[in-house]
């Protein structure tokens with residue numbers, strides 16, 4: 006069964022490392038957006054019943070609870086097992102948590118990024134570790150204890166000691182799910198742009214070197230494993246039974262429908278996405294036009310490799326895929342980035358670190 010993704014692009018601030026279609030806009034625009042998001046969902050013809058809902062963005066925890074509840078009400082609810090909302094620390098209150106629970110939300114993903122205050126502040130965040138601790142108990146009181154904590158390895162000024170301190174908080178708070186992202190320098194974030202220009206703003210001159218970031222990641226993999234949260238996907242770690250049902254749909258190439266700004270959809274063969282500007286999204290829907298920006302046909306065999314191989318369990322290629330991708334498979338096996346277990350292929354520990362190199366091998370391989 007399929008998933009539903011909903012985007013709420015509004016934030017209290019634009020974090021320096023962020024490369025999402027999100028930002029700070031006036032309240033009046035938020036209300037127009039909420040109305041048009043509900044309209045887009047209402048206009049959808051459901052050919053299947055969703056199993057998961059995921060509110061991302063942006064900071065959907067800042068959405069008016071009644072607007073969120075209204076949007077949830079127009080999504081068929083009979084088969085929903087998991088409904089997640091992404092939250093910025095500092096935005097969780099008892100009233101909001103109770104309203105989310107009443108609207109059907111049963112999982113929260115907290116974008117902590119760092120428990121070290123100086124690191125968090127430099128990126129634009131204002132929370133402390135104690136705020137996160139307090140908000141987790143607010144969520145638990147509201148009946149939401151299926152929680153993910155996001156951390157970023159590679160923030161400006163991060164050291165091995167500060168990284169260990171962040172993981173110490175993870176150990177103390179014991180969430181059942183953790184996501185670890187390695188900061189990538191590219192022009193899609195202000196911090197990345199500054200680093201590419203060789204500047205000093207946002208701490209771009211004190212970014213840890215690549216080999217240190219790789220060391221942070223490897224340390225986290227081992228520490229989380231010992232804590233009973235093995236890696237099940239490159240960036241995701243969970244206690245057994247707490248893996249994200251929604252995100253697994255992306256990696257298992259199951260269908261999902263996205264609503265809102267920059268929301269992506271996949272129906273099993275076609276992929277499409279909505280426009281990535283809130284103003285454009287709102288005005289299109291207000292005049293009765295489609296918010297869809299582009300559409301493309303998937304090469305499911307290619308995607309089976311560069312999406313499915315993200316999973317620790319790897320993939321079981323079809324006979325046709327073994328034949329079509331024989332050369333890249335052999336090269337990745339020979340370089341020790343992939344390993345074969347009977348009919349399955351999966352990344353090695355080194356392959357996880359150099360996964361982009363592996364995925365590159367399977368893009369645009371000639372079809373047979």
Ligand code: SF4
Nearest residue numbers: 016019020023027063
């Ligand atoms: S990181 Fe999250 S809170 Fe910060 S700007 Fe991006 S979407 Fe908003």
